[in-house]
Amino acid sequence: MKVKRYIGHTTQEAMQKVKEEMGKDALILSTRKIRQKGITGWFKRPLIEVVAAVDEPNKGNFNSQRMMPASVLNYASPTKEDDATKVLEKLEAQISNMGELLNKLANGFKVIENNVGPGIKREYVPYYEMLVNNEVSEDIAKGIIEKAALLHERSSVDFERCLRQVLLEYIGPSRPLEVSPGRRKVVIFVGPTGVGKTTSLAKLAAIFSIQKQMKVGLITADTYRIAAVDQLKIYAEIMEIPLSILYSPREMVAALEEHRDKDVIFVDTAGKSIRDRAQEKEILELISLSKADEVYLVLSCNTSYSGCLNIIKSYSFLPDYKLLFTKMDEASNYGIILNCRYITGKPLSYVATGQSVPDDIEVADPNKLLSCIMKRVEV
Ligand SMILES: Nc1nc2c(ncn2[C@@H]2O[C@H](COP(=O)(O)OP(=O)(O)O)[C@@H](O)[C@H]2O)c(=O)[nH]1
Ligand SMILES: [Mg+2]
Incomplete structure (x- = not known):
């Protein structure tokens, strides 16, 4: 493996040097802006440093995630004023954004998986539907399911029994007419x-x-x-x-x-x-x-x-x-x-x-x- 540093006034100039010396298959190890030496260097446009590597015949392969073939970088590289550093920074930012997006999506899927419809856990949804199909109003059905779920999760009693208990509470005891002789x-x-x-x-x-x-x-x-x-x-x-x-x-x-x-x-x-x-x-x-x-x-x-x-x-x-x-x-x-x-x-x-x-x-x-x-x- 041959590793070499190339300097140019622009990325394109530095890349051109890489291509000429190392060929199209050269791997770009890094690119960065560098200041020219001395105080006057601070007032001049920065130079572009590209560190590239190429496989020398029969010396094994390089394999690193941070390396990209020059052709790939060329594809992503700007055509005029922008330099490769900017492109890489942009790519990194995009990748990190995508990562965040994926995390959000994954979390979203978890929420959807566990909470269906009116925010009820998936396993209770058939019972909720049973109540709603029986014309229990949606709000009331949700309240019933939530109470039954709480009861079920706090005890070892199975959900259906908990639901029966809550429903019985909602129905309440009956109060028929009680009449005693002589007490009109x-x-x-x-x-x-x-x-x-x-x-x-x-x-x-x-x-x-x-x-x-x-x-x-x-x-x-x-x-x-x-x-x-x-x-x-x-x-x-x-x-x-x-x-x-x-x-x-x-x-x-x-x-x-x-x-x-x-x-x-x-x-x-x-x-x-x-x-x-x-x-x-x-x-x-x-x-x-x-x-x-x-x-x-x-x-x-x-x-x-x-x-x-x-x-x-x-x-x-x-x-x-x-x-x-x-x-x-x-x-x-x-x-x-x-x-x-x-x-x-x-x-x-x-x-x-x-x-x-x-x-x-x-x-x-x-x-x-x-x-x-x-x-x-x-x-
Ligand atoms: N199918 C059915 N019909 C009923 C029932 N209770 C009352 N009805 C009928 O409903 C109609 C109206 O009943 P009524 O006692 O006159 O109602 P009111 O106007 O509230 O006094 C009558 O035809 C009743 O026979 C019931 O439980 N089932
Ligand atoms: Mg009547």
Whole structure:
């Protein structure tokens, strides 16, 4: 190997010397700017020093990463004023930039690999999807998964069991109606039109009167439609339960007096449209005049999430209530129950599962609801 130093006023001049002496296959070991000697040298243009090497025949090969064939350097080298040093510096900077970029990309891939979609670890995504496919709102589903993941990562319990536990917490225990003989309770049903208030009320009236042998009274304040009064009248007649009809909330006191010997009185109301302030006032009057013990907000499982949000908002004037879900038989997903439970924080009471009075109603069973929501997940 022959190593030699070449000096030129420009890189090209120095390289030309390398080529002439060492040929095209010469390897460039280094290039740098050098000052000419003496004080005057500082005021002159710097010279370019190129150190080059070439294999001498039969003396082995040089192999270094820092060396480039002159032809390669020529390709990268400037044509006019720029010198090889600048090019090398540029190349080094570019390579270091590329290195940083690659690191960032690699880190990015790691993040994508571990956190999919809404920032949930890949292994939990099928469960998140299961909840969302069940119409649990995305935010609520994410919260549930995160809680279950925390539980799972802090204990040795498998994730699915942790998820069940968290879901059960979200569903919460049910609070059905409890009636004791001689301690009269007044229960009011409110909710939008057509959700099944009157039907659910009739179902519970039948259960408490026929099955539980309680003294039951009925009051309806839904006198907006003749058909609504007739509907409850028919049930009352079949079940032989006395019914009072209110044309104004002020008649409540007299109606209660008629039912003074009862163990439980069910009060039916007209459906309230979302922005009906007059109806809102009437419901509040009914609640306060009857000194209602319990209020049931009736919602249908068929209602969309945004629909339920609007209903819940429009009933936020209620001091307190329990949730009663109807039309479970018509729904294909039950996430709405979880959403409403979470948003209101109110307990579940009953779920209605069909049109048949009194059979199609039952106390909301958290475990049954859990198995409706927690379908099989392929992981
Ligand atoms: N499929 C099904 N239909 C129901 C259920 N509950 C009530 N309905 C029906 O829904 C309609 C409206 O019920 P209704 O009690 O009059 O609603 P209201 O306006 O809230 O009093 C009626 O046709 C009921 O038979 C239920 O759980 N499942
Ligand atoms: Mg009704």
